[in-house]
Amino acid sequence: MSKRPNIVFITSDQQRADCYGFAGRRVKTPHLDRLRAEGVHAPTCITPAPVCQPARASILTGKLPKTHGVKDNGIDLRPEIGNRSFARQLSEAGYATALIGKAHFASTQTFAPRQNPECKSGSADYPADWHGPYMGFDHVELVTQGHWHKFRPPITPPNGQHYEKWFFDTVGGKDAFDLWKDETRPGTGAAQTWSSALPVAWHSSTWATDRALRWLHKRDESKPFCLWLSLPDPHHPFDCPEPWSRLHDRDEVDLPAHRTKDLDRRPWWHRASLEGEPQLDDPLFKKFRKQGTRIPDQSDEQLRDMTANYYGMISLIDHNVGRIMAALADEGLAEDTIVIYTSDHGDYMGDHGLYLKGPILYDSLLNVGMIARGPGIAPGSTVTDVATTLDLAATFCDYAGTQMPDDAQSVSMRGALEGQGGAHEAVYAEWDVSPSRCGVRLDLRSVHTGDSKLTVELQSGAGEMYDLTNDPDEMNNLWDDPAAADLQARLVALLRARPGVELTSFDPPSGVA
Secondary structure, three states, X not given: OOOOOEEEEEEEOOOOOOOOHHHOOOOOOHHHHHXXXXXXXXXOEEOOOOOHHHHHHHHHHOOOHHHHOOOOOOOOOOHHHHOOOHHHHHHHOOOEEEEEEOOOOOOOOEOOOOOOOOOOOHHHHOOOOOOOOEOOEOEEEEOOOOOOEOOEOOOOOOOOOHHHHHHHHHHHOOXXXXXXXXXXXXXXXXXOEOOEOOOHHHOHHHHHHHHXXXXXXXXXXXXXXXXXXXXXXXXXXXXXXXXXXXXOOOOOOOOOOOOOOOHHHOOHHHHHHHHOOOOOOOHHHHHHHHHHOOOOOOOHHHHHHHHHHHHHHHHHHHHHHHHHHHHHHHOOOHHHEEEXXXXXXXXXXXXXXXXXXXXXOOHHHHEOOEEEEOOOOOOOEEOOOOEEHHHHHHHHHHHHOOOOOOOOOOOOOHHHHOOOOOOOOOEEEEEEEOHHHHOOOEEEEEEEOOOEEEEEEOOOOOEEEEEOOOOOOOOOOOOOOXXXXXXXXXXXXXXXXXXXXXXXXXXOOXXXX
């Protein structure tokens, strides 16, 4: 490829690898289905962490969480690390770079004010015309609070960033939050699930896409560009607006085959993570941790309602992906642009009787999948090897003719995307869970080969292991099974071969998320 391509990187938040129409679930994603048909699909693409801040910091820096330092939500990515990101490498290589939407490289819900554009209070110190630079990006337009909750006040101006100021000062006014909370039709009592009265024109997915399109139209056309469009959905609460909330009939969505808890068959931390008392002094933060990130068991009717809303949020994202693809075609950029779509982490969505996300590392959370289209990528092709979003940083640099700093663990997947095979025997995920989440610290690490997976709680040495070829639903834990001793020995050796530097000290949490 003689001409360096443009790069459009689109992420959702909390979207499972199987939640595409082409992947077999009953979710309507015509534009993502077309993107897959015109490009390559990596069906097993593993996130380096199953929660937002560590996963996003890994995408940005090309480092595993215990190397970049953001080992859990609530820990800010140090600017001196973030400023060595793929965005900085591309900017220095002559690209125009922009991040529009949810960043979440630093905590929003902080214990005290911090000088940071993402802090709920510190953001007020940034003028209305501030657009970066931030974490290596030349231009940013941010959604500070990606997810509202009914029991937690929203961030409102002068706090917040570009979306909050537009939403509350320009279009929504003081009653806009109440409009978002309003329910347009009777529900089933499903947790954190309702059909929102928020106008779609005011929705964060619409706003972020509008701003991305505006940036594309106004960019410096003498430069190639890299745009990260980061959409905050379909993360809970499941507050899909009309008419998208009615797109999927509750009675027709698909439910997981195994949707009952079986904690007695699992390692000790499964139960501890669900039943422990979060260690937080602030009553509002503790309420958020107990009610915002845990929900009670749901009936099948409620799970259908939740799933239909989740699907509606994905379909609204799909609609906006279609807008981006149409704009690239309109401006004659489609043939010269690499488009990559993935997510930061997944959602249990009823698997094993679990919901949302937590320190139980099933593939519902870890596998986010990936789609890519562009020059050099064969339509309808498939990456058969295991992949990881950790490798996106090096991949972007490869296409741009530059490289990440030597201490990055990211390896270019360009060869895999272009049909030349994957770069890894195994990939990694890790999460050092603070007691503020479930009352006990957990130090979890997974190694994933695509056809098998092992997770160890490193303090206790307890573990779980699954043969994903014969047991894709992860029902039969093979840890310490004599018949699987050879597989366990191989995976443990791979786990111990984690690449790169592993930090032993970390910054204290600045907040909860």
